[in-house]
Amino acid sequence: MEDPSRxxxxxxxxxxxxxxxxxxxxxxxxxxxxxxxxxxxxxxxPHDTGDVLQQIMAITDQSLDEAxxxxxxxxxxxxxxALFSVLCEIKEKTVLSIRGIQEEDxxxxxxxxxxNMLLAEGVSGPEKRGRGAPMAVAATPGGCPNDNSxxxxxxxxxxxxxxxxxxxxxxxxxxxxxxFTTHVMxxxxxxxxxxxxxxxxxxxxxxxxxxxxxxxxxQLKQSTCEAVMILRSxxxxxxxxxxxxxxxATEVLNEYFYSHLSNPYPSEEAKEELAKKGGITVSQVSNxxxxxxxxxxxxMGKFQxxxxxxxxxxxxxxxxxxxxxxxxxxxxxxxxxxxxSFGSLQFLLVTMSAMNGWKCSQD
DNA sequence: TTGTATGATTGTCT
DNA sequence: AGACAATCATACAA
Numbered sequence: 001m002e003d004p005s006r007x008x009x010x011x012x013x014x015x016x017x018x019x020x021x022x023x024x025x026x027x028x029x030x031x032x033x034x035x036x037x038x039x040x041x042x043x044x045x046p047h048d049t050g051d052v053l054q055q056i057m058a059i060t061d062q063s064l065d066e067a068x069x070x071x072x073x074x075x076x077x078x079x080x081x082a083l084f085s086v087l088c089e090i091k092e093k094t095v096l097s098i099r100g101i102q103e104e105d106x107x108x109x110x111x112x113x114x115x116n117m118l119l120a121e122g123v124s125g126p127e128k129r130g131r132g133a134p135m136a137v138a139a140t141p142g143g144c145p146n147d148n149s150x151x152x153x154x155x156x157x158x159x160x161x162x163x164x165x166x167x168x169x170x171x172x173x174x175x176x177x178x179x180f181t182t183h184v185m186x187x188x189x190x191x192x193x194x195x196x197x198x199x200x201x202x203x204x205x206x207x208x209x210x211x212x213x214x215x216x217x218x219q220l221k222q223s224t225c226e227a228v229m230i231l232r233s234x235x236x237x238x239x240x241x242x243x244x245x246x247x248x249a250t251e252v253l254n255e256y257f258y259s260h261l262s263n264p265y266p267s268e269e270a271k272e273e274l275a276k277k278g279g280i281t282v283s284q285v286s287n288x289x290x291x292x293x294x295x296x297x298x299x300m301g302k303f304q305x306x307x308x309x310x311x312x313x314x315x316x317x318x319x320x321x322x323x324x325x326x327x328x329x330x331x332x333x334x335x336x337x338x339x340x341s342f343g344s345l346q347f348l349l350v351t352m353s354a355m356n357g358w359k360c361s362q363d
Numbered sequence: 364t365t366g367t368a369t370g371a372t373t374g375t376c377t
Numbered sequence: 378a379g380a381c382a383a384t385c386a387t388a389c390a391a
Contacts, residue, residue, distance in 0.1 A: 242370050243389050257381060265380090286379085287371060294381065295369090358375095 063205035075193060088196040111214070114221040121228050123163045157226070166224045177213040236307065245288070249278030253288050257296075264293055265359070293358065323344050 118124040188202050258263050271285045
């Protein structure tokens with residue numbers, strides 16, 4: 001990649017050329033500058049590179065006025081058009097044929113990704129009022145009213161801060177880019193008087209500058225994206241938003257768990273049913289059963305009371321169902337089906353034997 | 364403030 | 378893919 005800073009170099013080179021034209025170089029400036037139309041005697045070729053270097057080094061000591069005068073002298077020199085056309089010819093044959101082959105990078109996929117993300121997050125593009133956070137949080141636990149409004153406004157404030165910084169930085173970059181481009185274009189136009197520079201080359205140089213600045217912009221976009229991601233994870237991480245399930249949800253889950261103690265692994269359909277009843281998601285149901293099985297197994301004693309309550313409840317429910325059945329039909333044996341509706345006294349024995357069927361108990 | 368309860372996540376295993 | 382086990386992070390009661 002070509003460095004735009006190299007653009008500055010030809011300026012000095014132009015001056016060097018001036019120094020080379022008059023006899024004696026910079027050491028005898030007045031010989032030609034006083035009378036531009038006079039024909040300078042043919043300049044003897046420099047004896048060695050040391051001389052040339054010395055001449056070039058001397059140029060830096062010249063004042064701006066002196067340099068301008070020399071430039072003027074060069075522009076008015078009668079040999080200048082001829083030299084210029086020779087330069088054009090040489091350039092035609094060499095530089096241009098080499099360049100222009102490696103042009104036009106494809107649109108950067110990474111930059112597009114960043115742009116899309118910033119747009120989606122509401123950092124770039126028009127400000128999205130009232131949109132707030134893209135709330136990808138798990139369903140509000142237990143169907144409780146979502147009281148995250150404080151966090152939301154905090155999130156929005158922080159996002160707006162990021163947005164503000166992003167735009168102000170972007171503006172700075174754009175301004176710097178345009179200033180630098182103008183500067184370079186002026187330089188090139190100025191230099192095009194002494195060396196052949198086609199408009200296409202200027203355009204190409206402008207593209208190079210824009211490319212450089214867009215790299216900086218990409219870094220800005222990258223870090224803005226990172227900031228947004230951190231903000232999102234900080235505010236929207238589901239673990240930070242944990243809410244206990246509603247009583248209703250816990251009730252429904254516990255009822256199922258204790259009434260299926262021999263096999264507390266609800267099917268997909270059962271999970272969906274429980275989720276619906278408790279106002280939670282199916283994955284929350286799965287999580288709950290996963291946690292419950294492990295915690296129950298780890299400390300059965302702790303859950304005994306709870307188990308008794310639900311066992312009693314299930315027994316009462318079953319009795320009611322049976323009683324209704326008895327009234328409606330012929331008498332039948334209560335609790336004959338599952339054997340999981342039991343009295344509290346038998347709790348431990350039954351659950352111990354029931355647990356033998358658990359998947360985790362196999363090892 | 365602290366300890367416990369609890370929902371969610373992650374890594375591993377089958 | 379689903380289950381388990383460990384762990385995290387928050388909610389909540391004392």
